[in-house]
Amino acid sequence: AMPSAAAYEATVTAPVNIAVIKYWGKRDESLILPTNSSLSATLSQDILHSKTTARADPNFTGADTLWLNGTPEPMSASKRLANVVNALRAKRAALEASDSLLPKMSKWIVHVVSENNFPTAAGLASSASGFAALVFALANLYQLPEAKDGEAGAGRSTLSALARLGSGSACRSLFGGFVAWEMGTHADGRDSVAVPVAPASHWTDLEALVLVVHDGRKGVSSTSGMQTTVQTSALAQERFKSVVPQRMFDMKQAILRKDFDQFAETTMMDSNQFHAICLDTFPPIFYLNDVSRAIIQLVTDFNATPVAGYTGKYKVAYTYDAGPNAVLYLPRQFVRPVLALIQHYFPAPTDVPAADYFADPYKVG
Ligand code: 2P0
Numbered sequence: 001a002m003p004s005a006a007a008y009e010a011t012v013t014a015p016v017n018i019a020v021i022k023y024w025g026k027r028d029e030s031l032i033l034p035t036n037s038s039l040s041a042t043l044s045q046d047i048l049h050s051k052t053t054a055r056a057d058p059n060f061t062g063a064d065t066l067w068l069n070g071t072p073e074p075m076s077a078s079k080r081l082a083n084v085v086n087a088l089r090a091k092r093a094a095l096e097a098s099d100s101l102l103p104k105m106s107k108w109i110v111h112v113v114s115e116n117n118f119p120t121a122a123g124l125a126s127s128a129s130g131f132a133a134l135v136f137a138l139a140n141l142y143q144l145p146e147a148k149d150g151e152a153g154a155g156r157s158t159l160s161a162l163a164r165l166g167s168g169s170a171c172r173s174l175f176g177g178f179v180a181w182e183m184g185t186h187a188d189g190r191d192s193v194a195v196p197v198a199p200a201s202h203w204t205d206l207e208a209l210v211l212v213v214h215d216g217r218k219g220v221s222s223t224s225g226m227q228t229t230v231q232t233s234a235l236a237q238e239r240f241k242s243v244v245p246q247r248m249f250d251m252k253q254a255i256l257r258k259d260f261d262q263f264a265e266t267t268m269m270d271s272n273q274f275h276a277i278c279l280d281t282f283p284p285i286f287y288l289n290d291v292s293r294a295i296i297q298l299v300t301d302f303n304a305t306p307v308a309g310y311t312g313k314y315k316v317a318y319t320y321d322a323g324p325n326a327v328l329y330l331p332r333q334f335v336r337p338v339l340a341l342i343q344h345y346f347p348a349p350t351d352v353p354a355a356d357y358f359a360d361p362y363k364v365g
Contacts, residue, residue: 007057008105010140013049014132015042016124017172017179018208018327020267020319021247022274024222025230025240031189032168035230036244039180039251040172041329042200043208050126052114052133054141060109067113068130075112084134084166085110092142105142112137124210125222125321131166132173135159151175151196160194176200178255180248203258207335211326211342213291220285222322228281235280239273260331264317267329268299271319291346292324298345299328302338 017040025035064075064085075081093106114133116126139147139159149155160171160181171192172179177199184192229236247266254262278285288296299318307315316330316338330338 006103007055007059008103008141009053009055010137011051011053012133012136012140013045013051014129014136014173015045015176016048016118016126016129017042017169018319019169019172019321020263020329021244021251021270022321023168023181024226024274024277025236026168026226028187028189029227031192032164033189033192034168034181034183035236035240037181037183037248038169038172038244039178039197039248040169041178041206041208042173042176043210044200045176048116048118048124048129050114050116050129050133052112052130052137054110054112054134054137056105056108056110056141058108060111062109064110065112066134067111069115075110080131080166081134084131084162085138087162087165088135088138088142088144091139091144091146095142095144110138110141124325125169127167128169128173131170132160132163134166135163135170136174151177151199157193157195161189161192164189164192164194177202180252197252198255203255205258205331206260206263207330207332209326209328209330209335209338209342211295211328211346213289213295213324213326220287220322225278225281225285225322228283228285229277232282233277233280236277239277243273261313264303264314264329267317267319275320287322287324288320289324292320292326294345295326295342298341302341 019038019040021037021039023034023036023038027033027035066073066075066081075085089106096102096104096106112134114130116129118124118126136147136159139162144155144159146155146158156174160174163174164171164181168181171194172181174194175196178197179194180197181194182192184190186192247270250262251266253259254266275288278287296318299316302316303314315334316328319327319329321327328338
């Protein structure tokens, strides 16, 4: 009988990130290289994360398989999924080639189980945390040196480039806190990686609120939507060239200085411009709806209302991704008043349990 070889397994979690400088446009579709740099804040993993277990076993037969929220799918069914797994397997094979004592895990079938601890009905993209968790789980399973690097090490950025092959925004979920995705200049994508700007502990007063306006699937997928934008929008070309570089600089400075006014203004203007280039796309893409726009008006009015003892220009900032749901960033002192305003102007529908309507605020983590 064959001696039974050990199986290996690794379990990790990865966080959700919400961009404050938006990624929208690719210069290379297969390597997922962006037309502009972007920057995000990570939401606390205590509340929102993808949890992924990867297992390699010499006795597994059949195909590499992913159970995503319980549903099995061969990993070869998705080109992006296959690209990510193949890239990590190649890194493991290179390690094995240089050290004959290592188990030949790269030859074994892998099973991956991935779950989000937030309902898809939260209206938050799960591809970012999902691909980040997949890459980190496989890197740990394969005991890659990059996986041993903490968030301050270069290994994490190297892994972020592999998450990028799954979904662009996923590269920003390999870190916590405030994270830049530098677009890079190389054609092979080696410098199109995520880099930490500041850890979450740097700015503990900043909170995020997720306002679910509509929990259905979006009409136009990000991948095809941004393709049409790059092909048809002249305004987008102006954004890539003349607007985003300065905003990346301003945003990093705002975060490092914990300057909420600069952070808020840049965040809101960049959300507006992202939706403007969607409108400038032909045929146009509409992600905001009337409720989204009413929330923008409410935030604008609240910011214009003086609060005794507060000297800042802004008290809350909105941002919207490829859908109608709002994410608000705000200093902790304004969480209660803003939630009270939201409840007043957008009372809970009678068919939604109060606990679902009014969950805890999300910490930026
Ligand atoms: C972002 N979004 O920066 C922007 C803002 C949506 C609006 O990244 O084609 O799902 O997989 O690279 O990452 C959504 O795009 O697109 C996105 P692919 P992805 O968060």
